[in-house]
Amino acid sequence: MRWLIACDKFKEALSAQEVCEQIARGLQQADGLSAFSIDCCPLSDGGDGFLQVMHKAGGSQWQHSTCHDALLRPHEATWLWLPNEQTAFIEVAAAAGLAAIPASKRNPHQSSSYGVGELIQAAIKQGARRIYVGIGGSASHDLGLGLAAALGVRFFNHEGNTFIPTAHSLYEVERIEMPANSLPHNCHIVALCDVQNPLTGVEGAAFTYALQKGFSKEELPQLEAHTRQAIERIATVCPHAREAACLAGSGAGGGIAFGLHVFFDAPLMAGASWIAQRLNFGARLQQADVVITAEGKLDRQSHFGKVTHFVGHEAQKQGKLCVAFCGTCEVSMSEKLPYDYVCSILPAPMSLEEALTQTAQHLQAAAFQLGKLMTNDKLRGLFLKK
Secondary structure, three states, rough: EEEEEEOEEOOOOOOOOHHHHHHHHHHHHHHHOOEEEEEEOOOOOOOOOOOHHHHHHHOEEEOOOOOOOOOEEEEEEEEEEEEOOEEEEEEHHHHHHEEEEEEEEOOOOOOOOOOHHHHHHHHHHHHOOOOEEEEEEEEHHHHHHHHHOOOOOOEEOOOOOEEEEEEOHHHOOOOOEEOOOOOOOOOOOEEEOOOOOOOOOOOOOHHHHHHHHHHOHHHHHHHHHHHHHHHHOOOOOOOOOOHOOOOOOOOOHHHHHHHHHHHHHOOOOEEEHHHHHHOOOHHHHHOOOOOEEEEEEEOHHHHHOHHHHHHHHHHOOOOOOOEEEEEOOOOOOOOOOOOOOOEOOOOOOOOOHHHHOHHHHHHHHHHHHHHHHHOHHHHHHHHOOO
């Protein structure tokens, strides 16, 4: 039996590679007759862990650059350089990530994407012809105006002073000046979006993701209003800004995807799909009998471009059995999910802290149980008939 394990990280617990390895270990322990062939394919949607997944694919070198974190403090971040392709991979979370800031110091109102622009500058100095920016895990909701400022776009308030806009000061943008040449003519940026939400609206960045950055529920309507006000100002220099705010993926990274698109003509691509293609996922899926994917929390946000949803849909297209492991499942079973089975890995109710520290053994145990089921001829038959 041929297994494909295609998973993203479990946030705050295991990397994508570690998730795949723990599931593989459980299957191997269940495979007394050595009848299993296991292919581990760590994936990413462009968020936290994007660089690790791409580095494992080979051909890249780690680079270290000094930039500013989301709170504009000096910070050293890593990115990847592919010399044979003159290509750079940059992870928003590495420069302006929420996870890098202790919970007690997080301030979504003042958080900025400025450091992402500094990493793009570093890649340009390295000679990059193409820069892929993995967008996700950001601490900011600044529409990418911070990174634009780092790359030469100037923002003025009503007093005529330049400043770096954050969520708190989006409404203060009065005038915008574009640089003569923001990017070298032979350099192109591609935005790899971890979600497919638009920037504005009920499924936009403010109403869907601002709470997890630290905004209160009461602040969301005002945040949405300030976002729309900033878009109107941006439209004075980027006429397609209003339309761009409605594009799938433009809400990724608190609007960083939007900023890359309107200021630097970056196409918005679904991160999970692009990364999977780069890792030859389609051909590997064709060879599999059973696919396992996994996510810490399977919820409504999973439907907006997350790895589990992507893997499930691709498995459906090829008629492959797909099993989704999760820590918690917050989707209704009446919803049409792209999985044949959804299995919680938790053996009993427990706190989040306990679940995070025991993620590895829980994944391994769940995979062992699934593997044992598939080694029993009668049970395997019932399982595969679903």
